[in-house]
Amino acid sequence: MRLAPRPRKNLLFWLGVIVFLLSMSLWSARGIGFSLTELVCNLTDGSRLLRESWPPDLAFLARLVDPMLETVFIAVVGTVVGGIFAIPVAVLAARNLTPNRLTWFADRNFMNILRTLPDLFWAMLFATAVGFGPVAGALALTVFTVAVISKLYSESLESIDMGLPEAIRAVGGSWLQMIQFGALPQALQHYVSYALYAFELNIRASVVLGLVGAGGIGMILETQRANFEYERVTMIILAVLVAVLMIEEVSESIRKRLT
């Protein structure tokens, strides 16, 4: 039996991609002093810090409850507010839905600027604007959430089936109705999983935000680390791990039932 000939790929294109990837990797590896021998040889004596981090200080757990809750509160506010604002930003940045090219261009650049600035920058910005504390953290995470969800969601919106939105336009629906009934529901499943993903990112980000005084469990982490209490640091990480696992479990079941 003869199999049908396999479709020829654009060989030159893929060769170019591979050469680019390899040379980029070699250049970067040299630039940062990547060395496998260094990593392997020093693994044993360099792991002193890891030995100090074990066993976790279980007694410390009681003092983690309040900051952990604060972390969750900050993440909830950031995700909800940011998730709502991300929808219009994503729609205007989707090539197939945006009303005109100018809006698309402006919004796309707005999104890029949001994503360029790191979350710590936003945390410091809002900490100086409204004072150190959880509100600054929540504001920073709001911006961060808009940045993450709008980018991912606009890509999902670009890959929807345009038949339905066009049908709505054809029967006289307005642009807003086309978006509301034709476009958004098609990518709803993606939106839900991006929002849950952003929530998890926010829980983790608020650990980092604590380092600049924006509230949450990160503040405790930073004090314990500065005092070389690595057994307590491990305990904090374990608490975050449990939180992340729980959120993942919940988000999994929500996504399964909504779709």
Added chain:
Amino acid sequence: MSSHSDLLRQPGPPIGFATIVTFVIALMFIVSMFAIGFTPGQMAEVPAGVARVLSFFWPVDMAYGWDRVLPAIVESIQIAWIGTIIAALLSLPLALFGARTLFPRVARVVKLISATARAFPEILLAIYFVPIVGLGPFAGALAIGISSVGMLTKLGAEVVDSLDFGTVEAVEAAGGSRILALRWAVLPQVLPEIIAHWLFRFELNIRASAVLGVVGAGGVGGVLLNVVLAIDMISGEIRRRIIRS
């Protein structure tokens, strides 16, 4: 015999799961707003405060010089690249075996690994790597790599979970093994989305390496923006090409 009034008395659609979830989220949101001590008065101060802070960043200190900024940016791109390559290589097999629809047992273990990797903030991971490889960009790249493995594995496994299993069944019906099905049915379907996640992660990692203290804040904003713009364009182009071919 059912009459018209019987039909009318039939219960409407039950309150949907989505409604309950929305309600719970709204409730959590309100509780959280109170808990973090949010006041509307504070919001009124935000624009002025933000404007004040932003004014510190203007005008750009051109005297600081490109020759000092540019190497730092190059280094942070290199860190992000190595970190992303490490993460991509490690996370691809993990993501395939982490799909609970294909490998229900292995998926549990993979999930625990990826959750553990995600629980460590990058800054802390870097601190753990410093005694091993010394203070410098290599430690940063390893830290970024490990923390990206967690996220890429999770996102990749979700992509695999959500795909159409007709092709997998077709391969197995034709006598192929699970592994063959992975190569010929799963991989071609999930690769465009997984590559998009890699590129997005690369972009996030450039920012993360900036946070790791390689690049000081200030004049780099403009250049960093150009890099993000370029990656954005490249990623879109690659996605389109892969989807077409």
